Amino acid sequence: xxxxxxxxxxxxxxxxxxxxxxxxxCSLRHSLRLPAADTxxxxxxxxxxxxxxxxxxxxxxxxGVYIAIPFLVKLCPAIQAKLVFLNFVRVPYFxxxxxxxxxxxxxxxNYYLQPEEDxxxxxxxxxxAALWKNARxxxxxxxxxxxxxxxxxxxxxxxxxxxxxxxHRVELYKVLSSLGYxxxxxxxxxxxxxxxxxxxxxxxxxxxxVFDWIKAxxxxxxxxxxxxxxxxxxxxxxxxxxxxxxxxPEALILESPFTNIREEARSHPFSVIYRYFPGFDWFxxxxxxxxxxxxxxDENVKYISCSLLILHAEDDPVVPFHLGKKLYNIAATSRSxxxxxxQFVPFHTDLGYRHKYIYRSPELPRIxxxxxxxxxxxxxx
Numbered sequence: 052x053x054x055x056x057x058x059x060x061x062x063x064x065x066x067x068x069x070x071x072x073x074x075x076x077c078s079l080r081h082s083l084r085l086p087a088a089d090t091x092x093x094x095x096x097x098x099x100x101x102x103x104x105x106x107x108x109x110x111x112x113x114x115g116v117y118i119a120i121p122f123l124v125k126l127c128p129a130i131q132a133k134l135v136f137l138n139f140v141r142v143p144y145f146x147x148x149x150x151x152x153x154x155x156x157x158x159x160x161n162y163y164l165q166p167e168e169d170x171x172x173x174x175x176x177x178x179x180a181a182l183w184k185n186a187r188x189x190x191x192x193x194x195x196x197x198x199x200x201x202x203x204x205x206x207x208x209x210x211x212x213x214x215x216x217x218x219h220r221v222e223l224y225k226v227l228s229s230l231g232y233x234x235x236x237x238x239x240x241x242x243x244x245x246x247x248x249x250x251x252x253x254x255x256x257x258x259x260x261v262f263d264w265i266k267a268x269x270x271x272x273x274x275x276x277x278x279x280x281x282x283x284x285x286x287x288x289x290x291x292x293x294x295x296x297x298x299x300p301e302a303l304i305l306e307s308p309f310t311n312i313r314e315e316a317r318s319h320p321f322s323v324i325y326r327y328f329p330g331f332d333w334f335x336x337x338x339x340x341x342x343x344x345x346x347x348x349d350e351n352v353k354y355i356s357c358s359l360l361i362l363h364a365e366d367d368p369v370v371p372f373h374l375g376k377k378l379y380n381i382a383a384t385s386r387s388x389x390x391x392x393x394q395f396v397p398f399h400t401d402l403g404y405r406h407k408y409i410y411r412s413p414e415l416p417r418i419x420x421x422x423x424x425x426x427x428x429x430x431x432x
Contacts, residue, residue: 117324120325121325121328121330121334121335122334124334124335124338125333125334125337125338128338128339128341128342129342130338131335131338131339131342132249132338132339132342132344134321135211135281135312135316135339135342135344136211136241136249136281137211137212138211138212138239138241138242138249140212140213141213141214141243142212142213142214142217143213143216143217143218146214146216148161148173148214148215148216148238148243148244149161149244151175151177151216154216154221155221155225156175156177156221156224156225157183157186157187158177158178158180158182158183158186158187158228159175159176159177159178159186159224160175160176160186160189160190160191160194161173161174161175162174162175162176162191162194164237164260164261164264166240166256166257166259166260166261167247167256169246169247170240170245170246170247170253170257171245171246171247172237172238172239172240172245172246172247172257172260172261173215173237173238173243173244173245174215174235174236174237174261175215175216175224175234175235175236175237176194176195176198176233176234176235177224177225177227177228177233177234177235177236178194178197178202178228178233179200179202179228179231179232179233179426180228180229180230180231181202181231182197182200182202183228195268196268197233198233198265198268198269198270198272199268199269199270199272200272201272202231202232202233202272202426203231203232203233203272203273203274203275203301203423203426204232204233204234204235204265204269204272204273204274204275205227205232205233205234205235205274205275205276205277205304206235206236206258206261206262206265206274206275206276206277206300207220207223207224207227207234207235207236207277207278207279207282208236208258208276208277208278208279208282208283208285208286208289209236209238209279209280209282210279210280210281210282210307210407211280211281213242214238214242214243214244215236215237215238215242215243216243219407219408219410220236220279222410222411223410224236226410226415226416230416230419230420230426231426232275232426233269235261235265237257237261239253239254239257239258239285240253240254240257241253245257250343250344251284251285251288251343251344251345251346252343254285254288255285255288255289255292258285258286258288258289259289259292259293262274262276262289262293262300266298273301273302273423274300274301275300275301275302275303275304275423276289276290276300276302276303276304277304277306278303278304278305278306278308279306279307279407280306280307280308280369280370280406280407281346283305283306283307283308283309283346283348284309284312284346284347284348285346286303286305287303287305287346287347287348287351287352287355288346288351290303290351290355290357291351291354291355294354294355294356294357294387295354299355299356299357300357301357301358301423302357302358302359302360302422302423303355303357303358303359303360304359304360304361304362305348305359305360305361305362305375305378306361306362306363306409307362307363307364307367307369307370307375307406307407307409308348308361308363308370308374308375308378309346309348309370309374309375309378310348310349310374310377310378310381311345311346311347311348311349311350312339312344312345312346312347313332313336313339313340314374315346315370315374316335316336316339317331317332317336318370318371318374319369320368320369322335348378349377349378349381352378352381352382352385352387352388353381353385353386353387354387355382355385355387355388356387356388356390356391357391358391358392358393358422359382359388359391359392359393359394360392360394360396360418360422360423361375361378361379361382361394361395361396362396362398362409362418363375363376363395363396363397363398364397364398364400364402364404364405364406364408364409365397365398365399365400366400366402366403366404366405367405367406368405368406369405369406370406372397375395376395376397379393379395383395392422394422396418398412
């Protein structure tokens with residue numbers, strides 16, 4: 052009896068160990084499908100592991116780039132100079148600077164001047180509104196002679212990036228022209244269709260050349276200098292030089308100015324991700340100075356002797372409002388301005404003028420009229 056039971060037990064164990072039979076479709080019965088279900092559960096885990104591995108590699112790569120950039124800038128100061136000038140950014144694209152009329156400036160003439168050998172700069176001259184009709188179809192000689200008419204002249208020095216045909220710049224020319232001013236503007240060497248390599252010295256010399264060109268044709272008409280953003284650095288360089296040679300302009304207007312390029316670079320939105328990086332000044336600011344770029348407005352105003360008007364929007368995201376206010380405080384206490392007006396005009400955040408839209412202010416004509424006086428043409432109305 053015991054042997055029979057043992058044989059039954061052995062047969063039962065063999066049956067349990069034997070492979071499961073195949074059904075008619077040559078597939079395993081349901082009992083062998085359980086391991087397949089376990090494999091399926093492992094696939095999402097493997098997929099998540101693969102995603103995490105790729106994400107980790109990306110983070111390490113980005114961190115490597117983040118750390119490498121400061122060293123690259125330090126080793127190649129020319130990179131930082133390019134970022135200051137941004138002259139390679141031409142906005143708007145596909146415009147013909149020889150044809151200002153394409154930008155709605157039918158009363159504007161395009162010139163080319165040569166400040167130095169191998170340097171050519173493109174210039175636009177927009178006449179006052181009173182001369183619009185007469186200006187159509189006229190040649191360069193007519194426009195040059197028009198500078199001698201009884202209208203004041205504004206030499207406009209634009210900021211970095213773009214060209215003299217930038218949208219906000221064109222709109223300002225129209226506003227100033229409608230107020231009775233000649234507007235002369237140009238692209239520094241290396242910008243737009245101007246030939247040459249950009250540098251602070253070169254930009255300042257270009258501005259000096261254009262100023263002298265205007266004075267040779269404008270007679271006794273007032274000449275004002277208007278600088279915007281990086282152009283304020285060129286403007287104070289220029290006016291300081293003019294004051295030193297005792298030929299100052301009638302007034303200087305600074306729109307969205309900074310104190311000096313180091314403080315501006317430290318406050319610029321581009322520097323946000325590196326502002327607290329160890330050695331920020333050594334990595335990013337010292338290469339600017341090494342490249343010979345200072346644009347020291349805070350120093351220049353101490354040697355300027357003419358009326359000064361500063362315009363700045365409180366919501367300026369590029370040149371912080373506090374830098375413009377700081378520059379005003381320096382100028383207002385400078386002995387060089389003892390006998391001249393120094394005025395600061397803020398524009399409230401709610402107006403939304405930001406960095407380059409102050410021309411939209413309906414108060415701008417009044418501000419200029421009260422500060423500069425009434426253009427000659429308005430006396431006849």
